[in-house]
Amino acid sequence: MAAEPMSLLGLEKTSLRQQALAALRRAITTGELPPGTHLVETDLSEMLQISRGTLREALRQLQQEGLVAAGARGRLSVRHLDAKEIRDIFAVRAALESLAARELCALPDRTEIIAVLRGAVEKMDRAAEAGLEERIEADLDFHRTLCRLAGNETLLHSWRSLEGNIRMSIMFAGLDRAVKNMSVPRHGEIVDAIATGDAAQVSEVITEHMEGAAAVLVA
Known part of the structure; x- marks a missing residue:
């Protein structure tokens, strides 16, 4: 007892x-x-x-x-991040999320996975009318879901270890610049690329996404 x-x-x-x-x-x-x-x-x-x-x-x-x-x-x-640290964080994110997306492209049937990712994009769209905190969480949830669906626990753990740094990069940038990176259409492009099954294309889309996001944050 x-x-x-x-x-x-x-x-x-x-x-x-x-x-x-x-x-x-x-x-x-x-x-x-x-x-x-x-x-x-x-x-x-x-x-x-x-x-x-x-x-x-x-x-x-x-x-x-x-x-x-x-x-x-x-x-x-x-903690305070400088511009170089932010670029480094997003370069690592690009590598991790590109790997996740390539593994998804290798699956013979991506129907269910694409539906889950589109649901995450829709969640971002709904959060666009909410406060900053909800928008941040919806954005992070999309990228976390992408890594989780790959089924690679080491990859997911590595991405999760960056979450705090990602949040700090948003604080570094300020509200206006941070919100620019939460564009729903830009995230929809990632899902569209995965749907094609073209691993090279999806790597290019994600790399451009991350490079563009870092550029906005440190501008």
Whole structure:
């Protein structure tokens, strides 16, 4: 009987950590906590009404995602990306997503996969009338889905490790430039290229997509 309360407490703690993580990630992505902001544990734990231990767990996850970095004496702050880092991030994205798309092109029947990807594009279209956060999530969901459908867990894990950096690149650019990269027709072109089954064409489309996105963000 003693094990049951412990299990329930574990679930509650996990929930608090996840809620804190989501709140902090949202604050960074939307600019409420801009790049360079020092993250003071006492202040944040009081604002979020959680223990400092739970807060530290959330901050460790944000470090792994690339949203938070340790500076002098281990002090944590919201990370700032420079133009070269953004170009590097999108070059790696181009390689990963091109690989995913080529693997999809090799499938004999892509009907169901194309339907899922078109559904992700439609989700982006619906989010266009919503706030920035919803648009960011719909955009990321499209690219994450593309990698997931390839069925390559190493590829998906590699892409997920870039998610925090992708979010930070949006903060670097600002709202107007970031929104330009969330164009629904541009993402539809990727799906159309995969539908043809032409691996060379889809690699070219995705590479141009990523190069164009990086150029917009660092302009």
